[in-house]
Amino acid sequence: MTITPDIIIVLAVLFFVVLFFIFEWVRVDMVGILVMVSLPLLGLVTPSQAISGLSSNAVVSIIAVIIIGSGLDKTGVMNNLAQMILKFSGKDESKITSMVAGTVAVISGFMQNIGAAALFMPAARRISTQTGVPASHILLPMAFCAIIGGTLTLVGSSPLILLNDLLVVQGVRYEHFGMFSMTPVGILLIISALLYFKVFGRWILPHTKPGTVSGPLSPLLDKTYHNIGQIYEMEIPNDGFREQCLSELQIRSNYACSVLASYNSITHKRNVAPRPEDTLCPGDIIAVIGDAIYIEKLAADFRWKILPEVKVFADDLSSINSGIMEGIVSPRSQLVGMTVGEIQLRKKYGVVPLAVFAGHEMTISELSDQVVSEGTALLLHGKWSAFHQLKDQNDLVFTEPVQGELIRESKAPWALGCLGVTMFMILVLNVQLSIALLFGAAAMILGGVLTIDEAYRAVDWMTVFLLAGLIPLGLAFENTGAARMIADMLMNAVGVPSSLVLLTCIGLLTSFFTLFTSNVGATVLLVPLAMNLALSCGTDPRTAAMTVALAASNTFILPTHQVNALIMRPAGLKAVDYLRAGAGMTLIFMIVLIVGMLIFFN
Structure with missing residues (x-):
């Protein structure tokens, strides 16, 4: 296949996108917007294709699943999950990382990996705040394992879901794979990822300072x-x-x-x-x-x-759930003229008075008899939910913004029900992912789990525009023929290889394509090619097809995968952080994948 001007242009666009990611000349979401604008102007995609990412199944699914995750967080469900993990892991960073990443990997095997990562991200961030472990040290391994978790079952990722429909070559339809045909290889991949972070975590994870568990006072x-x-x-x-x-x-x-x-x-x-x-x-x-x-x-x-540490009340008194606020008695407050004891702060509001500051004197020990007047400052400790309720009373003016949000624990059954119905629609009724997730998000809003404004605020729009810009780049690769040209060049160079060399080439080629195009597009393009090559080399075509579907999850060195993009800002990551941690993970993934395929499928 000849190299056309369009192929040269799309490769140049790809080159500049990678440079933008590495050197961070502009923010990553701006890179996505620039790609959306430049591709149709260069004639590589149509205008409708350029903006198709904004309505793609992946982007809409991300928006919906973030809203669902926020709803679960607002009802305290994710906080309870975080406490279960902390109960077993304590504050040991290695145990925390392994438990969070392993849990998400298993969940990802039965739902889309972006959904598993987004649902678990609030719990991971809570764990980071409570333990002082940097968020990036939890979220990056979690993201990688969420991607790898998609290799556990036939419904774990879009390439595997599509695989059985693609098992046709030269007019012959091959036997379909079962639900757990790939599970042994998936388990090996997850174990290798967990060991990778356990052994090399201190060198490959971002060198950020450990988070500090702050004292009670701001x-x-x-x-x-x-x-x-x-x-x-x-x-x-x-x-x-x-x-x-x-x-x-x-x-x-x-x-x-x-x-x-x-x-x-x-x-x-x-x-x-x-x-x-x-x-x-x-x-x-x-x-x-x-x-x-x-x-x-x-x-x-x-x-x-x-006791050596706050353990029994680690959750109740963590900075996520409670803290200390200073409230100034307002001029029209009902508290004016009352003593601190008469106000009954503990009984009525669930907050503990710590000190009274009146005039230029601060009182700590004898508070009950202190008379409250206009301008008196009360130092109070309590849950953020209690302070939100106090703020609405208008008796106190707080000197700092009240942190946290009202936890709607009574809505937890409804939130879990929405999640359960959504999963039933995806796994049993085969409803399209984006539609099922939008249903779950809408049901949470209508059920009062969160307001529509809270839902809008929960969405990370940087992630949305980053992915919306990269999707048309994948379309440009297919439209111009650049994708097929690269595949043909590699296979022509290899000739008639052995099974080991063939599977390695297929895995490397798929891994390359999934960095810049959708994993679905790479799978659709490469499965027929891989099966034809396998037949010519005397290798089982089903093994070649499975290698493509699994290698489509080998995408770690750039924040182009939906899961990597999702955690980028919450974890405070840069593009170079993915390169540092993802290079080794990519190599290990390839080695384990090929060995696993030769053991279980050859």
Whole structure:
């Protein structure tokens, strides 16, 4: 096949796209927009093809699945999932990475990998915040394993879904593959990926500083309330302590400390912002905030044990779910003239008063009798949901934006139901992916899981425009004949190879195409070619076809795959980060794939 001017132009466009990704001259979504504009002007695609990415099945699916993931996050479902992982992994980065990546890989085997990654991303980010592990160290392995997870079953990725329809060559239709025909190879690929990050993670993952689990005070509040102290967990021994209510213990009066939460060892119930009349029993665990000196004195006087870390209340008191806010009493507040004790902040609002700042004096220990007046500052600890409710009361004006969002836990069954129906539509009813996911997203909005404005805000539009621009680039490769020319050149150079060489060439060629074109397009183009070559070399055509379908998931060194693009901004990644981590993963994927194909299919 001769090299035409159009082929030269499309290869030049590809060259500049790669340069833009590597050197980051403009943001990646702008690269997508530039591609959409330049391709029709150069005559490589039609105007309708240039903007077809905006309505493609992949892009619409991403928008919908991000909304579904946001809905699950707003109901607390993903937070519960994150806590289950933390329960087994603790704060060990290697265990966290392996558990998150492995879980997503398995999920990805039964749904589209972009869906699995998007649904799990809120939980991964919560884990990062709570443990201090950089988000990129969790999300990048998760993304790679989500892509590889698509090799586990026949419904794990679009190329495998299409594969049985393409098993026709020279008029002969070959036997279809079963649901789990490729599972042994997929398992080997996932294990190799997990080992790759476990062994080489410290060198290949972005060299970002570990995230810091911040103290209870923001930098602004720390200037005024620096002597509030830190949060500690304390265990009450089973002997030497009789059951008493908090007011009897007078912890704040005598030790300038505040009890933020308690855990009953018998009922296993947590009590956040316990009231003065609530009791503490032997064996209970409490969370207390205060200066280290007073915490140690409190422990010594009551013979309580200071635990090494906040573990029991790690979720309740994490910066994702709770924090400290300063509220200024407004002029028309109903609180004016009342004492702090009369306001009953714990009982009515679920927040714990830590200090009162009036005039130029700050009071920490004796708060109950402090009279609140206009302009009095109250330092409060509580869940973000409680502060959102307080903000709506208009009695307090907060000096900082209230973090977090209202968790609609009552909507969790509806959100899970929407997800279940969506999966049923995809896996059983064979409804098109984008339509089924849009149904799930719309059902969540109509069911009050999240508002339409929250849904719009949840979508990462950078990812949308990046992918929408790369899809017409793949069409340009097919329109100009560049894709077939590259395939023909490689196969002509190889001649009549052995099974090992043939499968290696097929895998390399497919891996190259999937970096710049859709994996579906690469599969449709290369499966017939690979099967014909296999027949001429005396190799099983089904093995060659399966190699193409699996190698279509070998796309790690550029953020062109939907999953890689999805995590790029949340993980704070650059294009060079994919190249650093993806080069080794690409090589290992190829080796394991070819070995697996020779073992299980030859």
